[in-house]
Amino acid sequence: MTTSPLRVPHRIVIVGFGMVGVxxxxxxxxxxxxxxxxxxxxxxxPYEPYNRVLLSDVVAGRTDVAAIAMPLPDDARTTVRRxxxxxxxxxxxxxxxxxxxxxxxxxxxxxxxxxxxxxxxxPGLDDAATGPASGVRMPAGVHALRTLDDAREIVAATVNxxxxxxVGGGVLGVEAAHGLASRGLDVTLVHPxxxxxxxQLAPEAxxxxxxxxxxxxxxxxxxxxPSEVLVVGGRAxxxxxxxxxxxxGEVLGAGLVVLACGTVPETALAxxxxxxxxxxxxxGPDLACPTDPRVYAVGDCAQPPEGSxxxxxxxxxxxxxxxxxxxxxxxxxxxxAPPEQRxxxxxxxxxxxxxxxxxxxxxxTLLSSRAPSARGVDARGTDVVKVKAGDLSVVSMxxxxxxxxxxxxxxxxxxxxxxxxxxxxxVVADGVLxxxxxxxDARVAADLVAAYTRRTPAPVDPAFLLLTxxxxxxxxxxxxxxxxxxxxxxRCNGVTKHDIAECVADGAATADDVxxxxxxxxxxGSCREAVCGLVDWLDxxxxxxxxxxxxxxxxx
Numbered sequence: 221m222t223t224s225p226l227r228v229p230h231r232i233v234i235v236g237f238g239m240v241g242v243x244x245x246x247x248x249x250x251x252x253x254x255x256x257x258x259x260x261x262x263x264x265x266p267y268e269p270y271n272r273v274l275l276s277d278v279v280a281g282r283t284d285v286a287a288i289a290m291p292l293p294d295d296a297r298t299t300v301r302r303x304x305x306x307x308x309x310x311x312x313x314x315x316x317x318x319x320x321x322x323x324x325x326x327x328x329x330x331x332x333x334x335x336x337x338x339x340x341x342x343p344g345l346d347d348a349a350t351g352p353a354s355g356v357r358m359p360a361g362v363h364a365l366r367t368l369d370d371a372r373e374i375v376a377a378t379v380n381x382x383x384x385x386x387v388g389g390g391v392l393g394v395e396a397a398h399g400l401a402s403r404g405l406d407v408t409l410v411h412p413x414x415x416x417x418x419x420q421l422a423p424e425a426x427x428x429x430x431x432x433x434x435x436x437x438x439x440x441x442x443x444x445x446p447s448e449v450l451v452v453g454g455r456a457x458x459x460x461x462x463x464x465x466x467x468x469g470e471v472l473g474a475g476l477v478v479l480a481c482g483t484v485p486e487t488a489l490a491x492x493x494x495x496x497x498x499x500x501x502x503x504g505p506d507l508a509c510p511t512d513p514r515v516y517a518v519g520d521c522a523q524p525p526e527g528s529x530x531x532x533x534x535x536x537x538x539x540x541x542x543x544x545x546x547x548x549x550x551x552x553x554x555x556x557a558p559p560e561q562r563x564x565x566x567x568x569x570x571x572x573x574x575x576x577x578x579x580x581x582x583x584x585t586l587l588s589s590r591a592p593s594a595r596g597v598d599a600r601g602t603d604v605v606k607v608k609a610g611d612l613s614v615v616s617m618x619x620x621x622x623x624x625x626x627x628x629x630x631x632x633x634x635x636x637x638x639x640x641x642x643x644x645x646x647v648v649a650d651g652v653l654x655x656x657x658x659x660x661d662a663r664v665a666a667d668l669v670a671a672y673t674r675r676t677p678a679p680v681d682p683a684f685l686l687l688t689x690x691x692x693x694x695x696x697x698x699x700x701x702x703x704x705x706x707x708x709x710x711r712c713n714g715v716t717k718h719d720i721a722e723c724v725a726d727g728a729a730t731a732d733d734v735x736x737x738x739x740x741x742x743x744x745g746s747c748r749e750a751v752c753g754l755v756d757w758l759d760x761x762x763x764x765x766x767x768x769x770x771x772x773x774x775x776x
Contacts, residue, residue, distance in 0.1 A: 229258035229297065230550040233316050233324050235306045235489065236332035237263025239272055240519030240535035242290055244330060247543030249295035256550035259298045260324050262316070264305035267368055268292065271742065273532050275371045276392060277608060280399025285368065290742065309493040311512055328514050328546060331490055331501055335483035335520035335530070337364030340387070344449030344456070361456035362449060364479040365396055374478060378403050381475030385459045387446050389416035391607055393480035394433065398609035400478070401437040408472050409438050412445040412463060420605050420616035421657060422624065424636045425643040428659045432612045432641055449477060483530060485521045499523055507542050518542055533602040536713075604669055615665040617672050619647045619655025630654065635686045644668075646685040648678045653685065670708060709754060710740035710747045717754065724758040731755055 232248065234241050245261050263269070269290040277283035292300060301318070308317040309329065316324040339345055345358060358364075361381070363374050374396075378384075382405060386397040389411025397409040409416065415426025416433070430440045443464030450458040450471065458473040485500040495509050496502040500523030502510065507524065509515045519535035522528060607614035619625065625632020625647040634645040642660035646653060646668065653672045658665035668685065670676065679685065705718035715738045723734045731752045735741045741748045 230256055230546075231325060231327045232257055232259045232330065232546060233326040233328075234259065234261045234330045234332055235316065236334055236519070236521075237261050237265070237269055237300065237302065238332065238334045238519065239269070239290070239532050240334070240539055241330075241332035242269040242293070243536050244332060244518060244539040244543055245293045245298055245300075246291075247539050248546065249293040249298050251543055251547045252295075252297070252550070255297060256547065257297060259293075259295075260326075261298065261300045262304050262306050262318060262324070263300065263302050265367070266303040268302075270368055272366075274608075275365055275368070276395035276399055278371045279365065279374050279396055280402050280610070281375075282399075282610075285372065291736070306489055309489060309515075311493055311515070314514065326514070328516065328549070330542065331515065331517040331521055332519050333486040333489060333521045335485045337366040337370075337479060338482040338484050339364060339479060340446065340481055342446055342448055344451050359449065359451045359456050360454055361475050362477045362479065364481075365392060366483070374400075374476070377476045378405060382406055383472075383474040384408075384476040384478060385410060385446075385472050385474040386478045386480060387459070388480035388482065389413065389440070389442070390419070390480060390482065391417060391605060393478075394429070394614070395608055396478050396480055397438045398433065398436055398612060400476075402610065405476070407438045408441055408474070409433065410441045410444050410446060410459065410461065410472070412443065414442055416440065416442070417607075417614070417616075418621070420621055421614075421659070422620075422622050422634075422643075422645065424634075424638075425645070425657050425659050428636075428638055428641055428643040429612075429614055431638065432614075432660065435641075436610075436612065483520065485523075487521060490515075490517065490521070500528060506545060507538055516542055529603055529605075531602060531605065533604065537602045604673070606665075613658070613660060613662040613665055615656075615658045615669060617656050617669060618653075619649075620645070620657045624655055624657070631682060633682045633686060644686045646678075646682055648682045648685075651677055653678050656685075673708070703754075709750055710738070713739040713742065715740040720751065720754055721758055724755060728755065729759055 234244055241261060241263070245259055248257055248259055269292070271288040271290055274283050274288040278285055278288065304322070305319045306316050307319050310317065314326050314329075316326060316329065318324065339358070345362065361377060363370050363377070365371060365374060378400065384400050384405045384407050386393050386400070386407060386409045389409055393409060393411065394416050397407050401407045415421065415423060416429050418426055421429060430442070433440055441461070444461045445463050446459045447462035448460040449456055450460060455475070456477050457475065458471050459477060461470045461472065487497045487501055490501040491497045495515060496511055501517035501521050502523050503517050504510055505525055507516045507518055507522065509517065518538040520528070520530055522538065524538075528534065604615065604617040619627075619630065624645060630647055630649045632645060632647045634643070636643050640660070643657065644661060644664055645657045647655035652675050653668065656668040656672060658668055664687065671678070671685070703717050705716065705721070707717050709715055709717055709720060719738050720734055720740065723737050728734050728737065731741055731748060734751060734755055740751050
């Protein structure tokens with residue numbers, strides 16, 4: 221009688237428990253319902269995973285710390301070790317060594333180490349210029365908004381100081397400056413470029429954004445850079461400026477300095493292990509390191525062929541694709557071997573034959589099934605930049621910024637209305653929208669995002685994209701009956717009205733219930749109001765239908 225070879229779980233170690241690490245663990249748990257995988261996650265921070273994208277909302281006071289927590293993977297085969305940092309990788313023995321002395325063997329290793337805040341090397345910050353991750357403390361009152369502790373310390377500092385300086389006018393800097401101003405602080409945003417967010421916005425759009433920030437109480441200083449952080453008694457008291465300044469050595473007094481100068485991928489672990497590292501950990505289209513196919517990198521620390529924008533949707537897309545790949549490896553059939561070679565060996569459990577994938581897995585199919593090529597994966601839908609700054613609407617996607625629409629085959633149309641605080645640009649190629657910028661018009665922005673991510677055919681005259689809605693969007697939650705079933709409500713996770721309706725029909729009564737099943741609202745959070753409104757409407761409709769059915773069935 222022939223005996224089937226023994227299969228044991230496929231060991232996967234994930235280093236990093238940030239937004240991408242926790243998403244990968246969750247994707248694996250949702251797909252592996254038959255016990256093919258044994259997953260261990262090492263996270264250096266002591267907290268439950270949290271939504272780092274919403275830290276600026278915490279600073280602004282729009283969101284409570286408790287509200288940004290992310291759920292842990294609900295799977296008995298997933299072991300999470302919080303406050304345990306990986307310190308070395310032995311690729312020969314395939315073991316990860318941790319700072320608590322534990323050893324974690326792996327069949328496949330995933331690096332999701334993220335990135336650290338970039339700290340400029342200027343007087344006053346010299347000792348901290350290698351970044352907060354180095355463990356060197358910055359002067360009191362100086363913070364880089366990167367972690368939950370950073371957000372808490374910034375909020376605490378707002379109680380004791382009336383003035384703040386935000387260094388860096390990228391997305392995070394704009395959000396932080398707006399948030400601090402909303403708390404009543406006198407805020408100055410210092411940016412070396414000609415306008416905030418010049419990587420995403422054309423000069424005219426940047427000018428509209430500048431006016432919008434100033435209208436909310438933020439003073440914008442462009443063309444200037446900090447030459448020194450003034451420190452007295454170990455505490456920051458101001459920032460000295462260089463560049464386009466009003467007078468030589470101009471000083472901005474401030475007891476709070478927030479650094480939003482970009483990020484640096486955390487690659488020390490990979491570099492020490494002998495893996496190829498440039499700006500990030502070099503990986504191929506399959507997210508595997510070219511010199512070691514058992515090691516992968518995802519999120520901010522990874523450098524795939526198509527490049528990295530540092531957006532969470534991009535990291536989540538990588539997590540979906542990698543989870544699908546790792547589960548397929550664990551499900552691979554065993555090769556036949558002659559009797560003399562049948563020795564004990566590590567094999568894999570097969571996937572369950574019964575039951576379909578969960579809703580969250582199905583929702584990710586469109587993105588996760590995109591075929592990688594030598595140039596990477598089409599990033600459309602994961603490259604939408606949206607600024608969270610209250611009523612100040614700024615959205616950019618695809619081909620955008622200075623020079624947008626100048627490539628062969630592209631056509632750009634724009635509407636610049638500085639007096640009304642509005643700038644809209646749409647770039648069309650091959651009959652579809654390939655990029656757009658929208659400042660000051662949330663309704664048009666929602667329509668452009670929908671057209672871009674879903675590849676809706678563009679009008680013959682692209683000018684109609686600037687003002688006329690091209691399709692129903694998630695914005696009008698007050699009239700959900702007019703939304704088609706396939707209208708996308710949560711862009712970050714690809715959740716439609718139909719998906720939410722299915723959840724409500726299955727008993728979901730709140731937005732949190734829907735989030736548990738579909739992950740809607742767990743990304744940038746901008747869709748929460750729409751999801752809440754839609755759930756309430758669907759729940760009322762369901763109860764109304766039930767009441768009508770009872771009345772019809774009742775004897776007269």
